[in-house]
Amino acid sequence: xxxxxxxxxxxxxxLVSLALLLLxxxxxxxxxxxxxxxxxxxxxESVRDQIPEIPDExxxxxxxxxxxxxxxxxxxxxxxxxxxxxxxxxxxxxGKGVSIFGYYLYGTPIDILNQGAKxxxxxxxxTLVIATGGIDISVGAVMAIAGAIAALLISMLDxxxxxxxxxxxxxxxxxPVIAALILATVAGVWNxxxxxxxxxxxxxxxxxxxxAGRGVAQLITDGQIITFxxxxxxxxxxxxxxxxxxxxxxxVAMYVIFGLLTRKTAFGLFIESVGNNERASRYAGIEARRIxxxxxVICGFCAGVAGLLAASNIKCADSNNAGLxxxxxxxxxxxxxxxxxxxGRFFLSGSLVGAILIQTLTTTMYMKNVSPAIVAVPKAMVxxxxxxxxxxxxxxxxxxxxxxxAAKGGVQ
Amino acid sequence: MDLxxxxxVEKQFLGVKALKGVDFSVKAGEIHALMxxxxxxxxxxxxxxxxxxxxxxxxxxxxxxxxxxRSPLDAEHAGISTVYQEVNLLPDxxxxxxxxxxxxxxxxxxxxxxxxxxxxxxKALKRLDIDINVGENLSSYSIAIxxxxxxxxxxxxxxxxxxxxxxxSSLDENEVKELFKVMKKLREEGMAIIFITHFLDQVYEVSDxxxxxxxxxxxxSYDAKDxxxxxxxxxxxxxxxxxxxxxxxxxxxxxxFGDVVYEAKGIxxxxxxxxxxxxxxxxEQLGLAGLLGSGRSxxxxxxxxxxxxxxxxxxxxxxxxxxxxxxxxVKARVALIAEDRKVTGIIPDLTIRENIILALQASKGIxxxxxxxxxxxxxxxxxxxxxxxxxxxxxxIKHLSGGNQQKVLIARWLATSPxxxxxxxxxRGIDxxxxxxxxxxxxxxxxxxxxxxxxxxxxxxxVRDCDRVIVLRDRKKVGExxxxxxxxxxxxxxxxx
Numbered sequence: 001x002x003x004x005x006x007x008x009x010x011x012x013x014x015l016v017s018l019a020l021l022l023l024x025x026x027x028x029x030x031x032x033x034x035x036x037x038x039x040x041x042x043x044x045e046s047v048r049d050q051i052p053e054i055p056d057e058x059x060x061x062x063x064x065x066x067x068x069x070x071x072x073x074x075x076x077x078x079x080x081x082x083x084x085x086x087x088x089x090x091x092x093x094x095g096k097g098v099s100i101f102g103y104y105l106y107g108t109p110i111d112i113l114n115q116g117a118k119x120x121x122x123x124x125x126x127t128l129v130i131a132t133g134g135i136d137i138s139v140g141a142v143m144a145i146a147g148a149i150a151a152l153l154i155s156m157l158d159x160x161x162x163x164x165x166x167x168x169x170x171x172x173x174x175x176p177v178i179a180a181l182i183l184a185t186v187a188g189v190w191n192x193x194x195x196x197x198x199x200x201x202x203x204x205x206x207x208x209x210x211x212a213g214r215g216v217a218q219l220i221t222d223g224q225i226i227t228f229x230x231x232x233x234x235x236x237x238x239x240x241x242x243x244x245x246x247x248x249x250x251x252v253a254m255y256v257i258f259g260l261l262t263r264k265t266a267f268g269l270f271i272e273s274v275g276n277n278e279r280a281s282r283y284a285g286i287e288a289r290r291i292x293x294x295x296x297v298i299c300g301f302c303a304g305v306a307g308l309l310a311a312s313n314i315k316c317a318d319s320n321n322a323g324l325x326x327x328x329x330x331x332x333x334x335x336x337x338x339x340x341x342x343x344g345r346f347f348l349s350g351s352l353v354g355a356i357l358i359q360t361l362t363t364t365m366y367m368k369n370v371s372p373a374i375v376a377v378p379k380a381m382v383x384x385x386x387x388x389x390x391x392x393x394x395x396x397x398x399x400x401x402x403x404x405x406a407a408k409g410g411v412q
Numbered sequence: 413m414d415l416x417x418x419x420x421v422e423k424q425f426l427g428v429k430a431l432k433g434v435d436f437s438v439k440a441g442e443i444h445a446l447m448x449x450x451x452x453x454x455x456x457x458x459x460x461x462x463x464x465x466x467x468x469x470x471x472x473x474x475x476x477x478x479x480x481x482r483s484p485l486d487a488e489h490a491g492i493s494t495v496y497q498e499v500n501l502l503p504d505x506x507x508x509x510x511x512x513x514x515x516x517x518x519x520x521x522x523x524x525x526x527x528x529x530x531x532x533x534x535k536a537l538k539r540l541d542i543d544i545n546v547g548e549n550l551s552s553y554s555i556a557i558x559x560x561x562x563x564x565x566x567x568x569x570x571x572x573x574x575x576x577x578x579x580x581s582s583l584d585e586n587e588v589k590e591l592f593k594v595m596k597k598l599r600e601e602g603m604a605i606i607f608i609t610h611f612l613d614q615v616y617e618v619s620d621x622x623x624x625x626x627x628x629x630x631x632x633s634y635d636a637k638d639x640x641x642x643x644x645x646x647x648x649x650x651x652x653x654x655x656x657x658x659x660x661x662x663x664x665x666x667x668x669f670g671d672v673v674y675e676a677k678g679i680x681x682x683x684x685x686x687x688x689x690x691x692x693x694x695x696e697q698l699g700l701a702g703l704l705g706s707g708r709s710x711x712x713x714x715x716x717x718x719x720x721x722x723x724x725x726x727x728x729x730x731x732x733x734x735x736x737x738x739x740x741x742v743k744a745r746v747a748l749i750a751e752d753r754k755v756t757g758i759i760p761d762l763t764i765r766e767n768i769i770l771a772l773q774a775s776k777g778i779x780x781x782x783x784x785x786x787x788x789x790x791x792x793x794x795x796x797x798x799x800x801x802x803x804x805x806x807x808x809i810k811h812l813s814g815g816n817q818q819k820v821l822i823a824r825w826l827a828t829s830p831x832x833x834x835x836x837x838x839x840r841g842i843d844x845x846x847x848x849x850x851x852x853x854x855x856x857x858x859x860x861x862x863x864x865x866x867x868x869x870x871x872x873x874x875v876r877d878c879d880r881v882i883v884l885r886d887r888k889k890v891g892e893x894x895x896x897x898x899x900x901x902x903x904x905x906x907x908x909x
Contacts, residue, residue, distance in 0.1 A: 285742030285774035
């Protein structure tokens with residue numbers, strides 16, 4: 001039997017769907033694949049070029065603002081910030097500090113990777129949780145918590161009233177990053193405790209934090225939207241390294257770490273075993289509860305990373321909108337990638353392709369000037385098509401229709 | 413005139429030919445036993461007849477017409493009902509709801525008539541001479557009653573052909589008798605029954621005709637009275653009767669025992685099992701005998717740490733231990749092949765290789781990972797050693813037949829080289845050939861110094877294989893027999909009290 005073809009079989013349909021979407025763009029979207037090499041100095045201009053029309057409703061209500069959230073994060077960041085709280089920012093200065101290599105690639109495909117980084121990171125953790133037969137719907141709220149604590153600490157450090165401020169802004173930004181990751185991991189420990197420790201159904205257990213998490217984030221930021229300018233923190237989602245956005249390298253690092261952790265140790269096998277038949281796994285001597293717990297902890301950590309990316313992207317912590325509904329995108333990416341919601345076999349690479357597919361779709365919508373308010377509809381349609389393509393039952397039905405038609409034709 | 417007939421039925425699964433052109437026919441008013449080893453193709457044939465799978469080639473005729481059922485429901489409408497080995501009912505619904513599910517009687521307004529439903533359920537059960545409260549949850553009745561409810565449900569539709577797939581594997585002797593009474597009654601009413609079982613006595617007790625399959629091929633159909641038992645077995649496993657006699661005579665008990673491997677003093681659990689003393693020595697095979705529900709499996713669960721004990725102490729190789737989770741037991745090199753293969757044994761969507769290495773890897777933990785090559789070598793070794801029928805170790809275990817799945821589970825635990833091996837009903841639902849293999853294997857393991865605890869409802873097996881037998885009744889130890897005293901009669905006496 002051909003082993004390698006089996007190994008990649010789960011990737012076929014997501015990749016086909018992605019290819020079709022890219023083909024659509026290649027034909028109907030001008031300059032979609034145009035990738036240029038730019039010099040760092042011109043960063044700020046390039047970001048401006050990229051978005052042809054920046055929504056001009058700086059006086060919009062909060063509700064409108066959240067509807068436009070996706071569109072905004074692709075716009076230069078001082079705009080949403082300016083809308084909610086006046087900040088003294090010096091955008092031109094940032095342009096210089098944000099790349100390591102001097103040159104970087106720039107264009108829509110790169111932008112998709114950059115904007116999709118959050119969901120890709122989330123999808124890694126989500127995949128492991130779903131593989132254990134669970135689900136974590138709190139990741140969006142955990143992102144908000146992580147962003148909130150990072151923004152709070154960096155603003156305190158910038159003001160000089162937090163230990164470590166003397167290290168200077170080039171170094172001390174690491175403190176809020178670590179704090180955010182720790183807090184997000186603690187959130188994962190909490191979820192894991194409820195699910196694995198106390199046997200609460202995953203959907204219910206993580207619903208607790210999904211609802212309460214944004215409240216916690218509000219508590220941290222005292223209900224304010226905290227903006228920041230620290231170059232280190234801003235670099236995470238706006239900087240470039242080795243020709244690519246730094247966020248892409250974060251995704252690569254996460255994928256490599258968790259890919260190795262699951263496939264080069266027995267962790268992946270145990271997750272699949274527990275997700276497929278928990279009781280039998282326990283009888284085989286696997287500490288099923290610990291495995292499940294660990295999956296939730298990892299998922300929390302991933303949400304923390306995604307939360308930092310989200311905050312860095314818009315240079316502020318918005319407890320209400322950070323990571324809003326992203327848990328759904330992460331779940332979707334996982335399912336598109338071939339991991340079953342019932343648990344068992346999982347595919348990290350599939351989930352990443354799923355996340356890229358979702359982001360490509362979103363970006364395509366914006367480039368086609370689809371209003372953010374109705375973007376969900378065409379998105380849902382594409383998702384249905386992808387899921388149908390993956391369903392063996394559907395494929396068999398379609399094939400049988402064609403087969404019967406062919407047979408009839410043959411008779412005539 | 414044959415009620416059901418298959419002609420040249422073939423079935424191909426991913427590179428494996430499960431059926432190779434089988435002709436099979438059943439007449440109205442006969443009980444027809446379908447026999448064969450695990451993996452011979454019995455289940456596949458049944459699934460093609462009932463529309464679970466489409467046939468790759470060949471055709472099925474029912475009532476004189478060629479039919480292509482696309483689902484079990486299709487077949488049911490045509491008059492073919494099936495009762496599977498595992499009771500496929502909903503335990504949390506009432507008996508009446510279970511019997512009528514999918515075809516509830518309606519009131520004029522289109523609502524479900526609960527009253528009518530109970531009447532209908534009672535009528536269906538009466539046909540089998542069962543009188544129970546149909547309003548109770550199904551799970552409050554024994555497996556035997558549940559099995560009969562499943563049959564009642566199958567008969568409730570206009571059924572001409574009833575297929576019973578291993579209906580007796582979880583029943584005790586009296587319950588089997590009841591079932592056979594029902595089957596004979598149905599036969600008199602003119603119904604055709606296909607009966608699949610691994611119990612050879614039962615075949616002769618009720619069957620009129622016997623069809624034997626081997627390796628996906630038809631060996632032949634015979635009148636039950638013309639086919640001596642030993643010849644049937646010979647045809648099933650493809651050996652001559654002489655060879656089989658030699659196999660059975662070949663079981664030699666090991667008589668050299670070493671030190672005590674495991675000892676329990678007064679272990680028990682309130683409501684599950686009264687405190688029991690037991691010990692087992694290296695090279696010894698200790699049997700636990702008793703009726704279903706007498707506490708046999710419960711003892712196994714407590715020793716393995718699945719259920720915590722609330723009284724007593726245990727020692728392993730002289731050291732005091734406390735197994736309160738399977739992990740601890742596995743680390744101390746105890747292995748349990750539990751009773752319910754589907755629920756507590758196999759991980760269906762993993763490969764044979766992964767299923768085999770699972771327990772060993774679990775005892776090593778996450779970080780000391782076996783390389784793929786080590787895993788493959790181990791899987792290959794056990795596939796050969798236990799003669800697991802599969803094209804490769806990369807097959808999913810769920811595609812194997814029951815007996816081969818059981819062998820994979822045995823491999824899983826042998827891979828951990830246990831000091832104490834607990835086998836809970838290892839031969840249930842397994843054919844004669846595999847049974848003999850497993851019995852011979854446990855004897856070999858004893859010879860190598862392993863301690864074995866053997867649990868079986870088949871007393872002949874216990875008598876044949878065990879060096880010492882603890883007899884249980886009503887969740888209490890009621891006696892112990894050893895050596896020459898181990899006989900069917902003595903054990904029965906103790907069980908009966």
